[in-house]
Amino acid sequence: MxxxxxxxxxxxxxxxxxxxxxxxxxxxxxxxxxxxxxxxxxxxxxxxxxxxxxxxxxxxxxxxxxxxxxxxxxxxxxxxxxxxxxxxxxxxxxxxxxxxxxxxxxxxxxxxxxxxxxxxxxxxxxxxxxxxxxxxxxxxxxxxxxxxxxxxxxxxxxxxxxxxxxxxxxxxxxxxxxxxxxxxxxxxxxxxxxxxxxxxxxxxxxYIIPNHLAQADPLVQRFERWAREHLKEGFSLQDAASALATSPRSLQRRCQAVLGKSPLDYFQDLRVERAQSLLHGSGMDIEAIAAEVGYLDGATLRTLLRQRLGKGVRDLRAELR
Incomplete structure (x- = not known):
């Protein structure tokens, strides 16, 4: 060749x-x-x-x-x-x-x-x-x-x-x-x-750092800050847009243009990032971590981690051993 x-x-x-x-x-x-x-x-x-x-x-x-x-x-x-x-x-x-x-x-x-x-x-x-x-x-x-x-x-x-x-x-x-x-x-x-x-x-x-991507656009960066403060809550596009003094459609369009994904998908990214940090840096079990990032049970979080990171909870914890 x-x-x-x-x-x-x-x-x-x-x-x-x-x-x-x-x-x-x-x-x-x-x-x-x-x-x-x-x-x-x-x-x-x-x-x-x-x-x-x-x-x-x-x-x-x-x-x-x-x-x-x-x-x-x-x-x-x-x-x-x-x-x-x-x-x-x-x-x-x-x-x-x-x-x-x-x-x-x-x-x-x-x-x-x-x-x-x-x-x-x-x-x-x-x-x-x-x-x-x-x-x-x-x-x-x-x-x-x-x-x-x-x-x-x-x-x-x-x-x-x-x-x-x-x-x-x-x-x-x-x-x-x-x-x-x-x-x-x-x-x-x-x-x-x-x-x-x-x-x-x-x-x-x-390896992606979500807030680094958000810095490319002022509205998306403000949304990122708002989202981190509301990870324990269920996501509402209307609530997010109202808090940022914009329309749901504008927020949806800016996230899609800058991040290539919807506000909900980005919100999920931030949940994954937070959960990953807690898995690495705390002794909390998966149920407690799920509650910290807004999920009712650990099974849902396990599925999300596997989908986004290609790894399960055991694999993520083992990375620090």
């Missing part, structure tokens, strides 16, 4: 290096397990002659040469963790060159893969329009605002489509690399993941 990693100025060091290390290990173990040539031919390419990482290190990129397109193109994230940094970066001249090159590779049959902030560059090309995708969870409101035609689900770690695959935040670069290795050999991916002590993750939902 021929893989070209498109390295842009100010690339996120960890994302790039973890992908390189994963493929290097995969080639090492494939030679031991299967013999023959390495399974992955990985090259670093750039639209500039000199590229520096976010930590100021010079990355040895090759110019993009004419010839057959690679099987896969990977776009790592940039070291731009906020909208204020990312939006100007997307307008840079090298980004415009990169978008044209990504479209050219895609037209020639290459599959496109991106993780974390790298997913923004794929979205800029329009290739994700009408398709499902994930991205770095803390920039999901910005992604949703800029690319309304993309079916975003930031709770997922990996989202494959017909044009390639998108992955979630930061260490999603490793999940993406292991996913590509698994396509070549599930056994090899298992060896690499064990060697790196990397658990296979399907969700980034357990």
């Amino acid at each position: 021929r893989i070209s990693i498109l390295v842009l100025e100010d690339v996120f060091d960890t994302g790039l290096t973890v992908a390189l290390d994963a493929f290097k290990l995969a080639n090492k173990f494939s030679a031991q397990m299967m013999g023959g040539n390495p399974l992955f031919e990985v090259s670093l390419v750039g639209v500039r002659r000199r590229v520096r990482s976010g930590q100021g290190l010079l990355v040895p990129v090759q110019p993009i040469a004419p010839g057959p397109a690679p099987d896969w193109v990977i776009i790592p994230a940039l070291n731009t963790g906020s909208p204020e940094q990312l939006v100007p970066a997307l307008a840079r001249a090298d980004m415009q060159q990169a978008r044209k090159q990504i479209l050219r590779w895609h037209a020639e049959g290459a599959q496109i893969a991106a993780s974390c902030i790298g997913t923004f560059f794929v979205a800029e090309t329009g290739l994700l329009d009408g398709r499902e995708a994930t991205t770095t969870w803390w920039l999901a409101p910005l992604f949703r605002q800029r690319y309304p035609q993309v079916q975003l689900d930031e709770s997922r770690m990996l989202v494959p489509t017909d044009i390639g695959v998108t992955a979630g935040a930061a260490m999603g670069h490793l999940d993406l690399s292991l996913w590509l290795i698994r396509r070549a050999s599930p056994e090899l991916a298992g060896v690499v993941s064990r060697y790196l002590l990397a658990d296979i993750r399907t969700l980034q939902a357990p």
